[in-house]
Amino acid sequence: MKNLRVILLSLIIPAAVIIFWSIATARGIAPEAILPSIRSVLKVFKENLASGQLELDLGISLMRVVKGYFAAVLLGVILGTTMGMSKNMNYIFSLTLNAIRQIPMMAWIPLIILWFGIDELSKIVVIILGAFFPIMVNTFSGIRGTPPGYIEIARLYKLSRWNTFRKVYLPSAIPQIFVGLKLGLGISWMAVVAAELIASTEGIGFRISDARSLMKPDVVIMGMIVIGVVGILMDKILTFVSRKATPWIGSKR
Amino acid sequence: MRKNNFKVLAFLVLALLIAGCGYNSTAETSVKANGSISPGAKSTAGQDTASGKASEPSEKTVTLALAQESNELTGIWGLADKKKYLEEELNKVGYRLKVLGFAAAGPAVNEAFVSGKIDLAYYGNLPPVVLKAKGIDVSIVSIGDSRFNLSVIVPAASDIRTPKDLEGKKVIVGRGTILDEYWGNLVKAYGIDAGKVKLINDVANANSTLISGNADALLSVDLTAQLINKQYPVKVIESTAKNYPEFASQTVLAAAGKFAKEQPQVVVAVLKAYIRAYDYALEHKDEALQAFATKSIPVDVIEKVYSSEFNFANLDGGIEEADKARLNKLNEFLLEYKYIEKSADIDNLVDTSFFEKAKKELGK
Amino acid sequence: MAGQVLKIKDLYKSFKVGKDEIPVLQNISLEFRKGEFVTIVGHSGCGKSTLLKIIAGLVEYETGEVTYGEKRITAPGTDRGMVFQEHRLLPWLTIEENIGFGLFSLSKEKKKAAISKHVELVRLNGFEKAYPSQLSGGMAQRAAIARGLASNPEILLLDEPFGALDALTRIQMQKEILRIWKEEKTTMIMVTHDIDEAIFLGQKVVVMSARPGEIKEIIDVNTATVKDRGSTEFAHIKKRIYNHFFEDENMEIEYVI
Numbered sequence: 001m002k003n004l005r006v007i008l009l010s011l012i013i014p015a016a017v018i019i020f021w022s023i024a025t026a027r028g029i030a031p032e033a034i035l036p037s038i039r040s041v042l043k044v045f046k047e048n049l050a051s052g053q054l055e056l057d058l059g060i061s062l063m064r065v066v067k068g069y070f071a072a073v074l075l076g077v078i079l080g081t082t083m084g085m086s087k088n089m090n091y092i093f094s095l096t097l098n099a100i101r102q103i104p105m106m107a108w109i110p111l112i113i114l115w116f117g118i119d120e121l122s123k124i125v126v127i128i129l130g131a132f133f134p135i136m137v138n139t140f141s142g143i144r145g146t147p148p149g150y151i152e153i154a155r156l157y158k159l160s161r162w163n164t165f166r167k168v169y170l171p172s173a174i175p176q177i178f179v180g181l182k183l184g185l186g187i188s189w190m191a192v193v194a195a196e197l198i199a200s201t202e203g204i205g206f207r208i209s210d211a212r213s214l215m216k217p218d219v220v221i222m223g224m225i226v227i228g229v230v231g232i233l234m235d236k237i238l239t240f241v242s243r244k245a246t247p248w249i250g251s252k253r
Numbered sequence: 254m255r256k257n258n259f260k261v262l263a264f265l266v267l268a269l270l271i272a273g274c275g276y277n278s279t280a281e282t283s284v285k286a287n288g289s290i291s292p293g294a295k296s297t298a299g300q301d302t303a304s305g306k307a308s309e310p311s312e313k314t315v316t317l318a319l320a321q322e323s324n325e326l327t328g329i330w331g332l333a334d335k336k337k338y339l340e341e342e343l344n345k346v347g348y349r350l351k352v353l354g355f356a357a358a359g360p361a362v363n364e365a366f367v368s369g370k371i372d373l374a375y376y377g378n379l380p381p382v383v384l385k386a387k388g389i390d391v392s393i394v395s396i397g398d399s400r401f402n403l404s405v406i407v408p409a410a411s412d413i414r415t416p417k418d419l420e421g422k423k424v425i426v427g428r429g430t431i432l433d434e435y436w437g438n439l440v441k442a443y444g445i446d447a448g449k450v451k452l453i454n455d456v457a458n459a460n461s462t463l464i465s466g467n468a469d470a471l472l473s474v475d476l477t478a479q480l481i482n483k484q485y486p487v488k489v490i491e492s493t494a495k496n497y498p499e500f501a502s503q504t505v506l507a508a509a510g511k512f513a514k515e516q517p518q519v520v521v522a523v524l525k526a527y528i529r530a531y532d533y534a535l536e537h538k539d540e541a542l543q544a545f546a547t548k549s550i551p552v553d554v555i556e557k558v559y560s561s562e563f564n565f566a567n568l569d570g571g572i573e574e575a576d577k578a579r580l581n582k583l584n585e586f587l588l589e590y591k592y593i594e595k596s597a598d599i600d601n602l603v604d605t606s607f608f609e610k611a612k613k614e615l616g617k
Numbered sequence: 618m619a620g621q622v623l624k625i626k627d628l629y630k631s632f633k634v635g636k637d638e639i640p641v642l643q644n645i646s647l648e649f650r651k652g653e654f655v656t657i658v659g660h661s662g663c664g665k666s667t668l669l670k671i672i673a674g675l676v677e678y679e680t681g682e683v684t685y686g687e688k689r690i691t692a693p694g695t696d697r698g699m700v701f702q703e704h705r706l707l708p709w710l711t712i713e714e715n716i717g718f719g720l721f722s723l724s725k726e727k728k729k730a731a732i733s734k735h736v737e738l739v740r741l742n743g744f745e746k747a748y749p750s751q752l753s754g755g756m757a758q759r760a761a762i763a764r765g766l767a768s769n770p771e772i773l774l775l776d777e778p779f780g781a782l783d784a785l786t787r788i789q790m791q792k793e794i795l796r797i798w799k800e801e802k803t804t805m806i807m808v809t810h811d812i813d814e815a816i817f818l819g820q821k822v823v824v825m826s827a828r829p830g831e832i833k834e835i836i837d838v839n840t841a842t843v844k845d846r847g848s849t850e851f852a853h854i855k856k857r858i859y860n861h862f863f864e865d866e867n868m869e870i871e872y873v874i
Contacts, residue, residue: 033367033387110458118423118453118467149705155675156693157719171709199462201423201451213360213428213454214592215367215383248709248748 036218041225044218053207058226061192061203064120068127069188073181076132080139080180084173085165090140101133105191109198118199123192130191131184138180142173175249178242185238189231314351315343315512315519318365320376320430322356322457329397329568330375332544333530342522342529350523356457360429366391372512373523377401377431378503382583385602386593390510392604395524396576397504400567402494403435406463406471406478409486413470416442416491420449422469427456431502432472434586438500439491463487479554503579506570508607517607524611527570534565541565572605621686623649623672623772623804628681630667631829640829641667645681647823647832651771654798654805656819658812658858664830665808669774672806673699685772695719698765698803702777704757706749706764712736713745716763735763738797755786759793766801775807779814787811791818812858816851817844824861833861 018038024030025037032040048054079097083090108129116122146169154164196205204223211219243249319326326334333339339350353371355361359380365371367389374381375397384391407413413422416439426436440447455462463471464485471477478489493501506527508520534541546552580599587593628645631638641664649655659665670676671683674693683690685697706715717732736745739759749757758778765773775794779787791814798805809815815822820839825832836854843850 031367031388033384033389113467114461114465118455118462149701149703150707152675153705153707153718156673156699158693168707171707174709199453199455199458199467201453206454210428210454213430215360215363215387215429246709248750250748250750 032217033215034217036221040218041221044216045222045225048219048222054226057202057204057207058230061196061205062230064123064192064203065127065188067120068124068192069131069185071124072128072131072135072184072188075128076135076180076184077139077177080136080177081143081165081170081173083136084140084143085169097133097136100129105130105194109195113195113199118201123195123200123203126195127188127191130187134183134187135177135180138183139173139177142176142180143169145176146172175242175246178238178245181242182235182238185234186231189227189234193227313348315348315373315516315523316351316353316371317523318353318355318362318371318374318376320355320358320362320374320380322354324352324354326352327550328545329527329530329534329570331546332534332541333526335544336530336533338526338529339523342526343519346518346522348516348519348522358427358430358456363429366507366509369509369511372509372516373520374507375504376507378505378580378583379431379434379587380429381505381507382580382587382597382599382602383429383593384507386584386587386595386597388595391507391602392510392513393505393572393580393602394508394513394520394604394607395506395527395570396572397506397527397570398568399503399573399576399579400493400498401431401502401504402475402492403432403500403502404473404475404478404489404492404494405439406473406481406487407469407490408463409488411469411488414490417445418490419470420446423451423453423467425453425455425459425462425468425471425473427459427472428452428454429592430456433592434583435472435493435500435502437586437590438497442497442500476550476554480550483554503576508604513604513607517610520607521611521614524570524608525615528611528615528617531565531569534568538565571608572603577603621651621771623647623685623806624682625668625672626682626684628668628671628678628683630671630676630678630680642671643829643831645830645832647835649772649804649806651804652802653821654819655807655821655823656815657806657808657823657825658810658815659808659825659830660810660827660862664827665825666776668830669699669776669806669808672772673697673774675699695768696770697772697774698768698770699774700758700761700765700776700778702780704749704754704761706757706760708749711746711748712741712752712760715749715760716767718764719768731767731769735767738766738800739763739793753786754782755790758782758790762794762797766797766803770803772804772806775805777809778807780810787814794818812855813846815858816854817846822854822858824858826861834858 021035021038025035029035045054079093083093105126109126112125112129113122116125150168150172151164154168159167192203193205193208196203197209200206200209204227208220208223211217211223325331330339343350353365355365359376362371362374362376363380363384366374366384378393378396381391381393405416405419413419424436426432436452439445453462453468455468459468459471459473460477460481462468464481470490475489475492475494478487481487493499506523513520542555543552545555577599580603584597584599588596625645625647628642629640630642631640633639645668657665657668667676671678672690674690674697677691706712707718710718713732713736716735717728720728720731723731732745736742739762741756741759741763744752744756744760749760752760758781762773762775762778765775778794779790782790794805794807795818805818807815807818809818816838820837822836822838823832824834824836834857836857838844838854840850842848843854845851
């Protein structure tokens with residue numbers, strides 16, 4: 001059946017990686033300090049799971065993502081919509097936002113840590129800074145991309161500006177908004193890890209940085225795998241939500 | 254008002270540092286090293302001009318790493334550099350010295366060892382013991398300061414008076430550095446509830462983190478306290494110079510196993526320079542103290558830290574039984590707190606042969 | 618009751634393109650009586666569509682008079698419905714939601730009844746819960762017609778409604794629109810570039826030139842013999858209209874023996 005085929009195909013590369021990894025460690029190409037064996041990574045994984053450390057770290061990082069992401073969604077969708085619907089609003093905001101967007105996140109992080117400390121707030125600010133832009137830009141694009149033919153229909157039926165937004169612009173923009181939401185979620189996850197790598201006292205990014213200081217690459221790799229898996233899961237969940245929200249986009253094509 | 258101006262200056266500097274140097278900043282005497290650590294890169298090839306070409310085909314380079322941001326040698330090494338002993342001794346074996354600073358300290362130096370980017374390192378005792386326990390071939394060939402004093406630094410206005418007061422506070426302790434052991438020892442000695450303390454692993458920007466108020470205390474060395482105090486009032490609430498001298502650490506010269514095997518004469522040469530500088534310091538204490546100062550550490554700071562009764566004895570560079578015992582204690586600590594899985598063979602780690610040879614060649 | 622008359626008098630409309638003023642409609646004077654089916658034929662272009670949109674109230678005009686029952690047309694209204702060349706059904710609404718799109722002033726029951734009636738009218742029973750993407754071109758256009766008629770307008774404006782459909786579907790839809798017209802008795806004003814279609818569907822054919830749009834002729838095509846596509850009357854009228862567009866050529870009439 002088709003699903004099975006899809007799964008098997010996607011597992012080809014991970015399988016190859018594991019095979020090469022085993023060969024490399026069996027041959028002793030590099031000391032354990034550089035390339036840990038799969039067994040030690042699994043061992044560390046089990047330990048962290050059993051002690052509850054993994055859940056703790058993951059939970060903290062995820063909580064930060066949730067807070068930051070939702071703030072970014074709110075800001076991004078609202079700003080993207082206002083700028084899309086009103087030319088004046090667009091002129092007011094677009095120059096400044098574009099300028100901020102050019103600056104890479106890594107340059108912002110030390111400033112943000114200085115201004116907002118090394119606790120929760122700075123991580124959330126970093127997430128918002130990263131996730132806001134794709135959400136805002138895609139919302140804007142979705143609103144602007146509303147086919148003029150539909151807007152004319154709204155005029156024909158004398159819809160108020162608000163109703164035209166609610167019944168035509170918004171539904172038309174939803175698929176594009178979800179594109180932005182997905183991008184924003186991925187970036188949120190990356191942002192929180194990056195922020196934690198630099199200055200933090202807890203979280204999965206912190207766990208990796210900590211392990212690095214103590215020369216524990218097995219923990220580093222475990223952390224990276226966990227991050228990857230959680231990232232994929234979050235993306236899949238959002239995809240599911242987006243499909244439910246757009247029942248009119250069929251799979252007939 | 255001044256605090257605000259300083260904050261602005263501090264983060265501009267920070268931004269520049271981060272943007273320019275990255276997490277692992279390595280400063281060179283003449284040119285920036287290409288920051289990436291490439292596995293197995295040979296470090297004996299010369300690279301000292303802006304164009305990156307080898308200067309003189311006959312001269313090779315030995316790389317020495319320091320666990321600090323600047324690449325300026327200090328202490329007896331600084332004296333050896335200023336009196337040109339290093340240059341002389343290395344010239345005799347056809348080598349020149351390249352010094353690299355690692356702002357992220359011990360852990361970063363260890364990574365450089367593992368990837369073959371450096372030949373020698375002068376840093377704390379904890380990182381090389383960790384390396385040995387992980388099966389990496391390194392040797393401790395000399396102990397520069399066998400009583401390296403550590404302290405707990407807090408803002409002058411802080412209400413923290415003793416280490417016990419650190420409960421409920423944020424403390425900067427460099428992970429994987431000698432401060433890690435100091436913290437563990439303090440916790441035991443003062444009965445601190447470690448769970449109530451938030452540890453911050455911020456070595457590269459530790460000073461600004463403390464100054465900006467993002468941390469309440471910093472574990473470091475007395476010298477750091479004096480440095481920070483020039484811009485921001487701090488006080489030392491605990492120091493191995495006054496309490497628990499057995500908690501003092503050691504600074505060591507470590508050599509990559511391969512390099513030590515292949516170029517033992519270079520290791521001996523470096524140690525000869527050290528011994529000569531040490532002998533000079535004993536005879537000319539005042540001049541020595543002057544020479545200890547560098548761009549980053551001015552003379553008045555040196556004088557404040559190293560009082561006139563400064564005993565140079567712990568700087569002689571040799572490795573005694575007491576020093577080995579100290580290393581064994583460190584090894585137990587690392588095992589107990591699961592920094593390492595396997596014990597480090599201290600007898601195997603320590604190699605006094607180079608130091609003995611250096612002494613002999615100097616006719617001592 | 619005497620039907621309301623849609624009157625257009627001396628309508629002139631131009632658009633600003635850069636610095637220039639491009640006249641699009643000129644000297645347009647027309648009258649549409651209640652229940653009439655009038656087709657407007659001409660090259661595919663802005664003029665005819667613009668005229669329709671002015672009647673719909675979507676486009677403003679400065680010079681001339683467009684009145685419906687003595688009242689000046691200045692904005693859209695429920696008395697006029699419109700169907701476009703693209704069906705313009707909102708993709709996120711089901712067919713029945715689309716058909717009921719303009720019916721917010723009605724009560725729930727009335728709305729449901731109106732939708733139901735018009736689904737029946739265009740023979741889309743069974744497809745109420747479908748999405749527009751699931752319908753064929755012809756079916757979607759039928760739904761658009763249902764939407765246009767759902768609020769019971771007195772006039773239905775159709776802007777090249779079958780232009781996007783294939784030839785066979787187009788013929789089918791022409792029959793459909795005739796049937797609907799006979800049932801609902803709505804005034805139909807249809808713009809088309811298909812001469813055959815104009816003659817077949819309309820009671821009157823308004824021949825318009827383009828750039829600027831002007832009325833060249835109004836031809837009465839309301840006799841039975843004309844409606845037979847194979848008849849000579851049909852061919853004659855076709856030639857008459859054709860000649861307005863291609864004046865330097867003379868179309869030879871093919872004789873069918």
